[in-house]
Amino acid sequence: MSETTVIQVKDLNKKFGDFEAIKNVSFHVNEGDVFGFLGPNGAGKSTTIRCLLSLIQPNRGEIQLFGKHLHTNRKEILSRIGCIIEKPDFYKYLSAQKNLEIFARISGAEVSAKEIEGMLEFVGLADRAKHKVKGFSHGMKQRLGIAQTLLHKPDLIILDEPTTGLDPQGIIEVRNLILRLKNEQHKTILLSSHQLSEIEMIANRMVIINKGHSIVEGSVSDLLNAEELLVKFEVNDADKAKTLLSAYTVKAINTTTIEILLNRNEISSINKKLVEANVLVNAIEPKRKLEDFFIKTIQN
Amino acid sequence: MLLKNTYNELIKIVSKPRSFLGFGALSLLIAIILFAMKADGSSIVSMVTDSFEQTLTFNGNVINGNLIAFIILQMLIVHVPLLIALVTGDLISGEAAMGTIRMMASKPISRTQIVLSKFIAGALYTLLITLWLGFLALFVSHFIFGSGDLIVLNSDGLVILPEADVFWRFGLGFCVAFLSLLTVSALSIFLSAYSENSIGPIVATMSIILVFTIIGSLDASVFNSIKPYMFTTHMAAWRSFFSAEVPFNAIYQSIVILVLHIFSFLGMTLYKFNKKDITS
Amino acid sequence: MKQFVLFIAISFSCFSHAQNAEDVITKINNKFNAVKDYSVNVYIQANIPMLKIMPNKGKLYFKQKDKVKIDSKGITVLPKQGFTELNSFLNEKGAYMAIFGDSVMIRGVKTKLINVIPNNSASDIILVKLWVDLQNNIILRSQLTTKSNGSINIDYSYTDQINYGLPNQLKFEIDVKKFKIPKSIAGDINKTNQQEKTTKEIDKGTITVNFTEYKVNIGLKDEIFSKN
Numbered sequence: 082m083s084e085t086t087v088i089q090v091k092d093l094n095k096k097f098g099d100f101e102a103i104k105n106v107s108f109h110v111n112e113g114d115v116f117g118f119l120g121p122n123g124a125g126k127s128t129t130i131r132c133l134l135s136l137i138q139p140n141r142g143e144i145q146l147f148g149k150h151l152h153t154n155r156k157e158i159l160s161r162i163g164c165i166i167e168k169p170d171f172y173k174y175l176s177a178q179k180n181l182e183i184f185a186r187i188s189g190a191e192v193s194a195k196e197i198e199g200m201l202e203f204v205g206l207a208d209r210a211k212h213k214v215k216g217f218s219h220g221m222k223q224r225l226g227i228a229q230t231l232l233h234k235p236d237l238i239i240l241d242e243p244t245t246g247l248d249p250q251g252i253i254e255v256r257n258l259i260l261r262l263k264n265e266q267h268k269t270i271l272l273s274s275h276q277l278s279e280i281e282m283i284a285n286r287m288v289i290i291n292k293g294h295s296i297v298e299g300s301v302s303d304l305l306n307a308e309e310l311l312v313k314f315e316v317n318d319a320d321k322a323k324t325l326l327s328a329y330t331v332k333a334i335n336t337t338t339i340e341i342l343l344n345r346n347e348i349s350s351i352n353k354k355l356v357e358a359n360v361l362v363n364a365i366e367p368k369r370k371l372e373d374f375f376i377k378t379i380q381n
Numbered sequence: 382m383l384l385k386n387t388y389n390e391l392i393k394i395v396s397k398p399r400s401f402l403g404f405g406a407l408s409l410l411i412a413i414i415l416f417a418m419k420a421d422g423s424s425i426v427s428m429v430t431d432s433f434e435q436t437l438t439f440n441g442n443v444i445n446g447n448l449i450a451f452i453i454l455q456m457l458i459v460h461v462p463l464l465i466a467l468v469t470g471d472l473i474s475g476e477a478a479m480g481t482i483r484m485m486a487s488k489p490i491s492r493t494q495i496v497l498s499k500f501i502a503g504a505l506y507t508l509l510i511t512l513w514l515g516f517l518a519l520f521v522s523h524f525i526f527g528s529g530d531l532i533v534l535n536s537d538g539l540v541i542l543p544e545a546d547v548f549w550r551f552g553l554g555f556c557v558a559f560l561s562l563l564t565v566s567a568l569s570i571f572l573s574a575y576s577e578n579s580i581g582p583i584v585a586t587m588s589i590i591l592v593f594t595i596i597g598s599l600d601a602s603v604f605n606s607i608k609p610y611m612f613t614t615h616m617a618a619w620r621s622f623f624s625a626e627v628p629f630n631a632i633y634q635s636i637v638i639l640v641l642h643i644f645s646f647l648g649m650t651l652y653k654f655n656k657k658d659i660t661s
Numbered sequence: 662m663k664q665f666v667l668f669i670a671i672s673f674s675c676f677s678h679a680q681n682a683e684d685v686i687t688k689i690n691n692k693f694n695a696v697k698d699y700s701v702n703v704y705i706q707a708n709i710p711m712l713k714i715m716p717n718k719g720k721l722y723f724k725q726k727d728k729v730k731i732d733s734k735g736i737t738v739l740p741k742q743g744f745t746e747l748n749s750f751l752n753e754k755g756a757y758m759a760i761f762g763d764s765v766m767i768r769g770v771k772t773k774l775i776n777v778i779p780n781n782s783a784s785d786i787i788l789v790k791l792w793v794d795l796q797n798n799i800i801l802r803s804q805l806t807t808k809s810n811g812s813i814n815i816d817y818s819y820t821d822q823i824n825y826g827l828p829n830q831l832k833f834e835i836d837v838k839k840f841k842i843p844k845s846i847a848g849d850i851n852k853t854n855q856q857e858k859t860t861k862e863i864d865k866g867t868i869t870v871n872f873t874e875y876k877v878n879i880g881l882k883d884e885i886f887s888k889n
Contacts, residue, residue: 436810439737544735
């Protein structure tokens with residue numbers, strides 16, 4: 082992965098009246114990253130993202146995108162970004178195709194009618210191209226939002242809560258789409274989401290912000306591997322396993338399940354130990370570690 | 382980018398059902414006026430000429446297309462601002478309410494260009510409404526009532542303008558009427574930049590026009606110093622073209638004040654919208 | 662006694678002059694009655710306070726006894742009374758009493774004033790004053806006073822149709838003090854500075870009608886007058 086910095090945010094501050102929405106937020110996103118942007122509600126994620134898109138003017142701080150200052154190179158920078166902020170909103174009285182045409186016209190790139198058709202095909206809305214958006218479900222709007230995001234072939238894609246309100250099928254579709262963008266088109270993606278499992282699955286770097294501050298930033302694997310992991314083992318004899326692993330903090334859930342707090346690199350040795358002692362291991366499952374890490378980080 | 386987005390704005394205006402409300406309402410109102418004038422025009426006109434007709438007789442085609450056009454203009458020019466504000470007052474606030482302003486403002490188009498394209502589209506809509514009003518008022522009523530000299534009742538008396546001397550007055554009158562409506566359009570776009578719902582700017586625009594018009598028509602000396610600077614005072618400037626001797630200086634003054642208002646409203650909209658944090 | 666003598670003197674004076682005055686009117690009527698109909702080009706100029714109208718051309722048709730019609734491209738303004746009323750009234754023998762008044766010079770012509778008083782008190786006409794050129798038996802000035810519309814003064818000028826008593830110019834002077842423009846009806850409600858003018862009373866306005874190209878006794882059909 083190239084280490085060219087696509088987003089560089091330094092000491093970003095924004096006040097709404099007396100309320101400080103973000104305080105000294107700093108992070109950077111490298112080219113090719115799928116960057117997880119995490120934080121509880123009201124942490125300042127949306128404010129930060131809106132600052133990146135010049136929707137909100139920060140009171141202080143520095144934003145550089147593609148190595149250029151946003152303030153002085155807004156037009157050039159925004160022409161290289163595709164985004165969905167919170168939810169994709171469209172002109173309800175216009176068709177999906179007309180909506181895309183409208184946004185394509187101001188995207189800073191020449192987008193042909195064929196490309197618009199192709200994009201609608203890509204997000205599975207080709208058969209609804211002429212239908213007015215007011216009749217679209219949330220999932221369809223979300224897909225149209227993604228089409229709008231990708232229309233002008235941006236280098237950076239910012240997706241703020243792209244799976245909010247989607248059904249499980251829709252969430253999987255969006256996840257697969259992001260993975261395709263990452264793997265096939267090598268786009269840089271900044272992904273803000275409440276779905277921590279999503280971030281864990283697709284992000285390679287992340288930042289957690291809380292109460293307007295950026296708390297932790299780094300590689301997802303590094304951050305999570307540094308932590309002890311709660312791993313669930315499904316075995317044929319939980320009591321025997323618990324006795325065997327008395328050196329660890331082991332909790333028997335039932336007669337066939339135990340949970341052990343350990344480091345990621347210890348999983349294989351524990352598995353070996355159990356098998357050698359004739360304890361059959363049916364399954365090993367690390368338990369939602371990002372969620373734990375997130376909660377722990379926020380609480381700290 | 383400005384032209385592209387102006388085209389976008391025109392598509393949006395054309396696609397909104399409310400944009401046709403103005404054309405529909407104008408057509409209906411004018412149809413009602415034409416019907417009333419056809420059915421009972423002479424008694425309607427005699428209300429105006431009554432005090433003269435005790436002593437004088439008016440010979441010739443008094444109720445003609447020019448008179449009807451003038452009556453239509455006079456009656457409707459008060460209501461057209463509402464029809465204009467219905468569309469232009471929604472241009473920014475409607476997008477804020479819908480959330481699309483967020484999508485637009487995150488594109489590589491400057492906010493100044495967004496406002497200017499909306500203003501240009503709003504101006505074109507205003508022009509179309511004015512032209513539609515002109516078409517119905519002048520051409521349809523000429524078709525039905527024929528042509529003739531124009532009797533105009535001003536507060537300083539009756540003016541009878543020869544037929545040949547009327548068309549240019551209507552032409553210039555419509556130009557100044559357009560300028561008045563453009564001021565309304567600019568005002569409603571300005572108010573629209575402050576609001577995140579569609580109704581607020583429309584109601585606020587009409588309220589401002591109403592209050593200023595009432596102040597303008599009150600004979601209270603306390604308001605005399607501000608009256609010359611209120612745009613509503615000059616919204617009726619189109620009518621001056623129908624004086625026997627056209628007061629061009631007064632009209633130029635009105636045009637200057639209306640244009641100043643338009644640029645002030647536009648300037649304030651640009652300032653506000655460029656400074657605005659888009660949080661919707 | 663003094664009053665009685667005065668009454669007799671006035672009555673005698675009236676009686677003795679009435680014959681002559683009515684003869685003059687009869688001569689004027691006869692002259693005019695020789696015209697069965699006519700058409701004439703008119704050029705109308707109005708100078709009436711609170712009414713601004715450009716001079717206008719038209720064609721006027723007349724047929725005895727009181728049919729009048731003006732064809733014009735635009736709108737023309739004429740006094741409501743004064744065109745046919747006077748002739749109709751003077752033609753009604755026994756409807757009035759005519760008395761000579763003073764002699765007056767009008768535009769260098771010696772005229773005699775004839776006061777014409779209607780016998781019927783219900784008539785709208787209160788008094789008619791005629792200043793007559795006795796040599797040509799033509800009216801040079803008239804004043805028609807009515808209950809409904811005040812006074813109309815008419816000055817007559819003659820050239821080629823003097824034999825028929827048809828003028829080449831009529832200059833009407835009319836009362837305009839009744840004109841009031843209700844501000845609510847006037848469209849320019851924002852013009853507050855005009856208020857003063859509407860209430861200002863201006864007494865007289867004039868309408869001048871020039872007649873050219875008379876065509877007399879051409880057998881005009883009645884339909885001409887019924888067409889709008």
